[in-house]
Amino acid sequence: MKPHRGTLILVLGILGIVSCFPLGIAAWVMGKRDLKEMDAGTMDPSGRGNTNAGRICGMIGTLMAGIVIVLAIAGMILSLVVFWRDQQIEPQTFERFDAPEPTTAAVAKLPTTFAEVTRERPWTNSLGMPFVPVPGTKVLFCIWETRVQDYAAYASANGRVDERRQNWQNPGFEQGKDHPVVKVGWEDAQAFCQWLTKKEQQEGRTGRNDRYRLPTDAEWSWAVGIGDREGNGTPEDKDAKGDSVYPWGNQWPPPSGAGNYATNYRVDDFDRTAPVGSFKANPYGIHDLGGNVWEWCEDWYDTEQERRVLRGASWFDVGPVALHSSRRHSRPLGFRSDSIGFRVVLAPTQ
Ligand SMILES: [Ca+2]
Ligand SMILES: [Ca+2]
Numbered sequence: 001m002k003p004h005r006g007t008l009i010l011v012l013g014i015l016g017i018v019s020c021f022p023l024g025i026a027a028w029v030m031g032k033r034d035l036k037e038m039d040a041g042t043m044d045p046s047g048r049g050n051t052n053a054g055r056i057c058g059m060i061g062t063l064m065a066g067i068v069i070v071l072a073i074a075g076m077i078l079s080l081v082v083f084w085r086d087q088q089i090e091p092q093t094f095e096r097f098d099a100p101e102p103t104t105a106a107v108a109k110l111p112t113t114f115a116e117v118t119r120e121r122p123w124t125n126s127l128g129m130p131f132v133p134v135p136g137t138k139v140l141f142c143i144w145e146t147r148v149q150d151y152a153a154y155a156s157a158n159g160r161v162d163e164r165r166q167n168w169q170n171p172g173f174e175q176g177k178d179h180p181v182v183k184v185g186w187e188d189a190q191a192f193c194q195w196l197t198k199k200e201q202q203e204g205r206t207g208r209n210d211r212y213r214l215p216t217d218a219e220w221s222w223a224v225g226i227g228d229r230e231g232n233g234t235p236e237d238k239d240a241k242g243d244s245v246y247p248w249g250n251q252w253p254p255p256s257g258a259g260n261y262a263t264n265y266r267v268d269d270f271d272r273t274a275p276v277g278s279f280k281a282n283p284y285g286i287h288d289l290g291g292n293v294w295e296w297c298e299d300w301y302d303t304e305q306e307r308r309v310l311r312g313a314s315w316f317d318v319g320p321v322a323l324h325s326s327r328r329h330s331r332p333l334g335f336r337s338d339s340i341g342f343r344v345v346l347a348p349t350q
Contacts, residue, residue, distance in 0.1 A: 005034055006047025006054065013057025017064065024061025031055025114140055114348050119285040123346075126200055127153055131346055132285045136222035139345040141215065143286050144276035145180035145293055146192065146342050152177070154192045157199075161191075171338040178275040180293045180341040186308045186333045189214055189296050189342040196344070206346070215345045217299040217328070220311045224289045224325045225282070235309045236302040239328040240321050247282065247290030247312070252320050259291030262318045272315055272338070291315060293341035294329055301330035308332075314339035 009031045016024020034051050037043035114133060117123045117140055122130040127150045131140035151168060155161040167183045175182075184192075193212040200206040217235045221227040224247055230238050244250065248258040256267050260274040268274065277287045289295075294310040301307045307330035313323050316339040321327060331340070 001041070002037065002043045004038070004044040004047025004051060005030065006050030009034065009054030010050040010057065011054070013054035013061065016058050016061030018061075021061050021065030024058040024065065027054045027058030028062055029058075031058060114138070114346075122285065125196075125346075126203060126205055127196070129344070134219065134223045134284050134286070136227045137219045137345075139215070139219060139347045141219075141223050141284070141286055142344050142346075143281065144343070145288055145295060146189075146344060147178050147276055148175055148181045149177035151181040151184065151192060154195050158191070158195060161188075167336070173272045173338070175273055176275060178277075179273045180276055180288070182273060182293055182338045182341050183336040184341060185336050186214075186296050186331075188336075189344075192342075193344055207348070209348075211347045212344050213347055214296055214298045214342060217297045217309045217311070219345065220289075220295070220297050221326070223282075223284060223286055224312070226325050230326070234302050235297075235299055235328045235330070238326060240324050240326055242326050244320065245325050246320075246323055247325055254319075254323065259288060260315050261291045261313070261323070262316060264318065270315060274315070288312075290323065290325070293339055294337075296340070296342040301328065306332060310340060 009027050012023045012030070013027035016022075016027050031051050031054050034043060035048065035055065038045045038048055038051070117131065117133055119132050122132045122143065123140065124130045129146075129150060130143045132143055133139075134141050148168075155168075168181050168188075171182045190213075193214065197206070197210070197212045200212075201208060201210070215223065217238075218227060218230070221230055221238075226242065226245060229242060244252070246252070246254065246258075248254060254261055254265055254267050257279060258267050259279045260268050260270050263271055268279070270278075274288075274292055276292070279287060279291075281287050282289060289312050291313055292315060293312075294314045295312050297309040297311055299309045301309050310329035310331060311327075313319070313327065313329075317323065331337075
């Protein structure tokens, strides 16, 4: 009578489960054969328990290996199908925003004094950007964030803008020409203002010293209605200070129609940017001070002078503090984001 191999088969079966499935196959085959010999009386039956356990372990290890192999093959096939499908799909392209056609309509010259401009009678510049006064400041505020079409006019006249590989034309989601331009840094906004200043002075639309620029942090506060309560100090000193007041009022969360805010507030129908002016204007006739995109301001954020101020929050931000009218954000000059744009003011001859 042959000696049994129960212990060996059990060890092979366990190894088949934990590390090497071919050993499991060996345990399965050996166990099955040895049990037959024990039944036939040609092998020592005292090892039947270990032989049977090793055989079962071998079966389990082999089945597990089989499942892993099937899943791996299925994954490879799926990857190939996805790769093939991607090859069939036209790469997504976004509309290239060329400069708007020159308008044939006569463009109004800026009134002699800014005092003639009112909310009811805004002044509209050569790009079709309307401006209104803001009490507490000497400047006229554009009622909209700077649009894609405004920036396109600037980019068209300044080839180097596109050469710098900026992504304002392709922020990662689709934008219409009337959406706020995004992925523009503070210096990009400054260059836009300088170009527009020069253009309209040369065209005789603005005074020789009238100047487009970003709003100061203090001017932006006046526009959003908290300019008279902030006092002195750096923007950092004023950041998220004072009452919990928001661009739409005191209530939290934002009411429906308050502006383009984060999707989870369900106050608007826009996942990303919205066309400027989609929501109700504030008492001065200005749209989207809160939400849609953050707006660069002229000022440094703090005394270290490494970051510029941003105001107003965006489609991305969640509050409540981020949405306070007094909330400041700050970023280095070259920082560009799909939630950051800018608004311009027209500053009068001093
Ligand atoms: Ca939204
Ligand atoms: Ca805004």
